[in-house]
Amino acid sequence: MTRTLIRNATVVSVDPAIGNPGGTDILVEGDRIAAVGRNLAAAGAAVMDATHFIVTPGFVNAHIHTWEFPLRGIGAGWVSSRDYHGNMHQNLATRYTARDVRVSNLLGALNQIHHGTTTIMDWCHILKDAEMTDAAVDALEESGIRAVFGRGTVKPPITPDTTPYYRIPFPREEIHRLRTGRFASDDRLVTLAMAILGPDWGEYDVAVHDIRLAREYGLISSAHTYGRKGKRKVEDGMPRLAKEGLLGPDHNIAHGNCFSEDELAIVLDAGCTITSTCFTEMMNYEKPALLSRMLKYGGTPSIGTDCDPYFNSSMLWVTRHAFHHQRELDNRSLYAAGAWPAATHHATHPRDALYWATMGGAKALRLDGRIGSVTPGKQADLAMFDTQGMNLFAAAESGDPVHAVVMHAEAADVKNVMVAGRWVKRDGVLAYDSGRLAKLRDEVMAARLRMMREGNYVYRPAPNGPQPEYRV
Numbered sequence: 001m002t003r004t005l006i007r008n009a010t011v012v013s014v015d016p017a018i019g020n021p022g023g024t025d026i027l028v029e030g031d032r033i034a035a036v037g038r039n040l041a042a043a044g045a046a047v048m049d050a051t052h053f054i055v056t057p058g059f060v061n062a063h064i065h066t067w068e069f070p071l072r073g074i075g076a077g078w079v080s081s082r083d084y085h086g087n088m089h090q091n092l093a094t095r096y097t098a099r100d101v102r103v104s105n106l107l108g109a110l111n112q113i114h115h116g117t118t119t120i121m122d123w124c125h126i127l128k129d130a131e132m133t134d135a136a137v138d139a140l141e142e143s144g145i146r147a148v149f150g151r152g153t154v155k156p157p158i159t160p161d162t163t164p165y166y167r168i169p170f171p172r173e174e175i176h177r178l179r180t181g182r183f184a185s186d187d188r189l190v191t192l193a194m195a196i197l198g199p200d201w202g203e204y205d206v207a208v209h210d211i212r213l214a215r216e217y218g219l220i221s222s223a224h225t226y227g228r229k230g231k232r233k234v235e236d237g238m239p240r241l242a243k244e245g246l247l248g249p250d251h252n253i254a255h256g257n258c259f260s261e262d263e264l265a266i267v268l269d270a271g272c273t274i275t276s277t278c279f280t281e282m283m284n285y286e287k288p289a290l291l292s293r294m295l296k297y298g299g300t301p302s303i304g305t306d307c308d309p310y311f312n313s314s315m316l317w318v319t320r321h322a323f324h325h326q327r328e329l330d331n332r333s334l335y336a337a338g339a340w341p342a343a344t345h346h347a348t349h350p351r352d353a354l355y356w357a358t359m360g361g362a363k364a365l366r367l368d369g370r371i372g373s374v375t376p377g378k379q380a381d382l383a384m385f386d387t388q389g390m391n392l393f394a395a396a397e398s399g400d401p402v403h404a405v406v407m408h409a410e411a412a413d414v415k416n417v418m419v420a421g422r423w424v425k426r427d428g429v430l431a432y433d434s435g436r437l438a439k440l441r442d443e444v445m446a447a448r449l450r451m452m453r454e455g456n457y458v459y460r461p462a463p464n465g466p467q468p469e470y471r472v
């Protein structure tokens, strides 16, 4: 068994029993954290001096469509989610081959590691068949990341001679194949979930079928909610599902911004988890991210990056943004109540956002017994931030390492990343063959250009006036 001693670090544990001690060692044995404490003895262990490092749990990105990686940078001018769906699902997504899915997921997952994320919920709704599914999973496994693979389905254009996607139940045979095949065990780095339409995107009977299917195979189901009121496929879907006993801790909801107070209480009371993706919600949703609004009903926020076409899918960014977003909401409510500024302290602190980005995500994926904090017995999923670089050297001296990480850190500060006891980024470089990485980059760029050409997609960044960025 390999043993690694990370010596003399500032540990941001996200574990209340451990706190954020300085001058602390982390002993990793095999894939687990064996001990956290001062002056640990570890004969024969490989020792890494971490005197100038802050070590946090690896970030948990609870909602990302990793397949979208090649289409980064094209979405900033899209007016609403209509443009996202028109350009992506009804056009560019239909151009993906299994090979495209593979290179997209591989580079997308490596990019997550680069930013200090060690676990992703890969909400993979690009899959037309088993070949594509296997390509997506192969890529996640090759990247070295921990992933919950959310096997999803496509949302192609609706034509008169085909059944619209919202009437199509999840393919049982595919889940059976996966669950009795490579995903027969949950004791592996990449595990299975079902990324389903849910009642906002599919018909009610489809939602019932899909949630029952997930439960039959012992899987989490996850569904998107709609960003505008009055657009859901089933307006009263959540209360109906709750009444039938179909909502529980095994159902994850992405967004939920438009839930009424009653709906929010119902889904959280049932034990569902909710993942906020503040950036895409800010772009496309009529209501703010839920975040702290979940707390009064016993929910724990989790956060994710969602869609690569819009912005850098870094959990460092989205965690910081979630904090700012919630702080702004807090301040606005205080102001509306005539009580701004807060008399003594803020309701939301950067440590809350870090919790959402680590333990919150772990809970949403039902992995909180294994990951999400630097706790002995848990999997050794760690991010190490170098506090000597230009960006962090002053911030790290502020006395609050959480503040330094959540408010200041960037990918360049993430020098080392470990997943299940294995270094996947070391000394600032991904543990992935550089020649092969260069080939993947070429392949992803070729795929991007081919898909845009085939989809007659015209990207025209115009600084002024109307921006006819796409034709479908």
Ligand SMILES: [Zn+2]
Binding pocket: 063, 065, 123, 224, 254, 306, 307
């Ligand atoms: Zn999404």
